[in-house]
Amino acid sequence: MDDTPPREDPAAPYRVLARKYRPRSFEDLIGQAPMVRTLKNAFETGRIPQAWMLTGVRGVGKTTTARILARALNYETATADRPTIDMPELGEHCAAIMEGRHVDVIEMDAASHTSINDIREITEAARYKPVSARYKVYVIDEVHMLSTAAFNGLLKTLEEPPEHVKFVFATTEIRKVPVTVLSRCQRFDLRRVDAEPLVAHLTSIAKSEGVSVEDEAYRLIARAAEGSVRDALSLMDQAIAHGAGAVSAASVKDMLGLVDRARVVDLFEMVMRGDIAGAIAELDEQYAGGADPATVLSDLAAFVHLVTRFRLVPDVAADATVTEEERTRGAAFAETLSVPVLSRAWQILLKGLPEVQNAAKPLAAAEMVLVRLAHSADLPTPDAVLKALGGGAPAGSAPSQPAADSGGGPPPPQARAAQAGGRPADPVRQEAPAPAPAPRAEAVPAAGPKLESLQDVAALAGEMRAVQLKFAVERQMRPVKFEPGRIEVAMVPNAPTTLAGELGTRLTEWTGRRWIVAVSSDEGGETLHEERARTAEALRADAATDPIVAAVLNRFPGAEIVDVRVTETDEPAVDAPPDDENEE
16 A cells, blocks of 8 residues: 555645544454455445444554545446445545545534434434435444443344444443344454554554654554554654654653653662662653653552563564563573563552552552562562471471371361462461261161261252251251251241241152151251351461461461371371380
8 A cells, every 4th residue: 555645735734643543444444354355355246234333442543444444335337336345446436535525424423412312413414315425424433432222222123224224333431332233143253463564554654654764663662552553643743743753762751751661671680689779760860850650659560560571472573562671681580580480570559559649659659669669579479488497398288297296196187378369379288186086876777878967958958959958047046956867956037937848848758768857946056158158268277377377377478287188097107016025
């Protein structure tokens, strides 16, 4: 495509690049190949819907695509007399449509026309045939701003419009559009434009404008645009004016208030090696040079993210927006910093950004964030702490014990310490008394599962997928007496009066023998739920007395034990007593 626009009258008002180089055909659109391919097939086969829904972030070409669609629907030349997306030359209606002044292509901004009365005007006018074009096309921008009544008033016309009417909707908030409207439209999600095609597009425009632009400046503009072509062209326009016709990387950084990427990497290196004085001095220098503290932290977070991607996805180094400084030094950091360390740095910066933005003194807040980040840089991970506390044993395993303590020792429970932030630490083992074997009731001489306690009843209800009954047994029944074929329980207040009878009926069905569940006037013991809660609390209290667990809790202030699990292990072997003849 030739991006060179027609020569303009020097006396004519200046047109910004975003308007001057606005796409006029589908071939001019960049980064939207899937949508163009779908539309091409639809037009060639005659499967043209009555409405399209275009969605995407700002500046990716929604309104422009809507105008190109209107042009394609009404394309007429001496040789073309039907809708087509192949438009090598201007047709009869093309210029007026692309300039937004065609009488049969009605553009409406839903942000300022939200009422049912505005939609009523559309539905009434839609009955009349177009004045000169093939189709009457309604382009409604920011359609999500319409009121509920306006959406409802549009449904009938949208579902069964006259043959000469087409609708094109555009929105940045697709979730706010009712499903009843979406189901009547063919939806296209316009993508953010990748850095490489965006840089190529900017290069072509700069060549057409006769402007000298550094390669680094292209990358900075493409990165700042975040996939928006219009934003990129607006920034390019501003950069040309800022640099007086010559765009350098330094002028773009100055224009955007960006910090030199090399200085961002230097600051990151100082922080990660714990050089707090150097990091604060570097931040102060950048602040004195006009950098915003929040922008500095944002750039640091972006570099942490980049290093993490280097470590996990090495191919990221080929990204066109990555500078050579970031590529070289970022790869070096990726080899030395672990993912947990990078994740921790990311969280500190992410949580520090709102503090800086809302602080009365942003520089002071940013310095405190750097202090936290520097102090946490060499903070060991929970796994490393457990290894150190356990004498080098793997995390999650108990430290080795002297042989004298191995005889008759109880199986250790497994405790998990959670940081105040909610992240559980690696499991450690803690000794706890082994549960004493429960006395066994007489065997039930009947077929089916053996029930010896209320806990067995709850377990059977769970196996039979009677979830509500299992819940009721665990929380609403207090055991009084348990015999084969008969259960006496005390009910908690507000328990269903039919619960005992229902449980007896279900047990009879499940076991094949008759069971009676009687309600006793005695107080009864703890419910199964209360018993489990008391046991868990006792295990947590017991685990907290273990030296290793106590050391972990002290090392991570604010941490707490959230779960204790008793592991089933074989009884430790006991050395045989010495022979009598060897004793003196």
